[in-house]
Amino acid sequence: MIDTHCHLDLLSEEVRREDLRDPSLEYLITVGYDRKTIQNALKIVSEHEHVLCAIGFHPHEADRVSDEDIEWLREAVKKNPKVRAIGETGLDFYRNYSDRKNQEEVFRKQIALAKELGLPLVIHMRDAEEETLRILREEGAYEVGGVMHCFSGSYETMKKAVDLGFYISYSGVITYRNAGNLRDVVRRTPTTRILLETDAPFLTPQPVRGKQNRPSYIWHTAKVLTELLPNTSLEDVDRMTSENAKLVFNIGNNGRRETVTYVINNRLYINLTNKCNLHCSFCQRERERNFMVKGYWVWISRDPSVEEVIREIGDPSRYEEIVFCGYGEPTLRFSALKKIAAWVKSRGGRVRVDTNGLLFTFLPREKLRELRGLVDVWSVSLNAPDAETYRRVCRPTQPDAFEKVIAFIREALREGFEVVVSAVDCPGVDMEKTRKLAEEMGAKWKHRPYEVVG
Ligand code: SF4
Known part of the structure; x- marks a missing residue:
């Protein structure tokens, strides 16, 4: 697990020592927000390999931040490769500890600095959602993106931040009894953009609220996240939020490899092809190749061979299901699918195929019968109640595509x-x-x- 936002220098000596040794915490991002805490952060990262930092001036500090301070920050960042983001910076119109105009000015200067240095931003935003997003937009912050730290805003704000290229970092606040609205926003946040943080020593999660917060308490928040996301284990939350964090803070090479098979919640998914014969308006594949599903890179540059897939599956009976999917349409590789499914069934596995149901647009209907006894479940994306909506949402090239999907569903049911x-x-x-x-x-x-x- 990666705690993407904590203040290690503010923890008691003993807690800091223990959590720095906690093997369940792969990386920690400690945050400095004024000259003193920035120096503390730089010292800690120099002593611990797995600690990185974000440094910048908090909106509370804005009244005291001069051009000389910004210059000092620039030099500090340039000298320290372990600085992975500028921040926390932003606007706090709740406490108003600094003049609003000064907050805006210091915020704009730090966005410019992040763009100059090619680093993401860590944004503090309190009672200033509209203004923060406007400034991010005006200053072209989408060029570097970053993190909406300790997010507790509305669905609309989350969506706008995601569209601006930002990740949404959730803290222990999502575990609080009165945070029902925020939990609804969490449920609707793209999993490719979710990060976790503690903001330790602040915002202690349930059920340890009352104690001083610490990075190792991140697991309490992670557990609540598993309850909010469908079909997601703690292992899935760990992997996907860690990979997201590695991407935004540029940690390691993300272990990028071509993902032929991958496991989520004890189901093994087969990435059979990236090709597809539809162009659904909502499909990520249509927009970006650099894409992850719960921490797995799913774009493959070539289709895997039958042998390769079988080798990767190992013992299919270990899994609840073997799912043919792909960042594309698996039935386009009909013969490979048939061979692999036959092999899986002969070893006691259960087979599901996720399909767009367009098989009958390129193969005769009898072909479906060949898969009897090899496929247990067809999961068909219909996505529309009528041909006109289907054309608009799924953008097929064949004019009778909707009718062909309906025919496929009826035929599959008839075949048992x-x-x-x-x-x-x-x-x-x-x-x-x-x-x-x-x-x-x-x-x-x-x-x-x-x-x-x-
Ligand atoms: S059928 Fe699936 S892979 Fe193909 S375009 Fe639609 S959503 Fe994307």
Whole structure:
């Protein structure tokens, strides 16, 4: 686990010593927010390999920050490769410890510094959501992006920050009883943008509230995150938030390798191909190749061979399911899918195929029958209740694509497969109508939130 925001110098000597030795904490980002704490942070990072830092001037300090201080900050950053971000900087119109105009000015100067030095920003934003986002936009902060530290804002603000290229860092606040609204925002945050932090020694999470906060308490917050995200284990939260943190703070090489198979919550996913015969408006694959699913890089530069996939699966009976997916459409590799599925079934595994249901647009209907006994479940993305919506949302090249998907679902049910029909909750899609259509055909129904890969 990576604690992306803590103040190690503010912890008691004993707590700091213990948590610096905690093997469950892979990296710690300690934060300096004025001249004194910046010097403390630089000292700590020089003594501990796995500690990195963010340094900058807090909005509370703005009245006292001169151009000379900004110059001093620039030099400190240039001399220390362990400085991985500028901040925390931003606006605090709740406490107003500094004049608002000064806060804005110091904030703008630090955004410019981050852009000059090519470092991300760590943003403190309190009672100033609109103003903070406006300044980030005006100053072109999307060039460097960064972290909305200890985020507790609205869904709209989260979305705007994500669109500006920022990550959303959640603290122990999400564990508090009265934080229901914030937990709703967490549920709707793209998992590729979620970070965790303690902000220790502040904001101690439940159930240890009352004690001084410390980095090792991050696991309490992580546990609540598993409860908020569907189908997500503690291991998944650890991996995905750590990989996100490595990306934003440029830590290591992220262990990037071509992901042929990957495990999430005891299901093994097979990344069979990146090719697809649709262009769904919500598909990340359509927009970026550099994309992760719960901490796994899913873009592959070449399709894996059958042998390669089988070798990676190992013993299929160890997993709840073997899922053919891909950052693309797995049925496009029909023969490979058939061979691998046959091998999995012969070794006691259960097979699911996630598909767009367009098989009948490029293969004759009889082909489906060849997969009887090899595929247990078809999970079909329908995404629309009618052809017109389908054309708008999924952007098929064939004019009769929607009818072909419906035919596929009906045929699969007739052949005795289990079929789960899903739709992504996109603007303009009548989910209720889509659910009814699925159930009338005899399929099961799955509602998918508007955050989807492919
Ligand atoms: S969402 Fe799936 S079906 Fe749609 S374009 Fe992406 S990979 Fe293809």
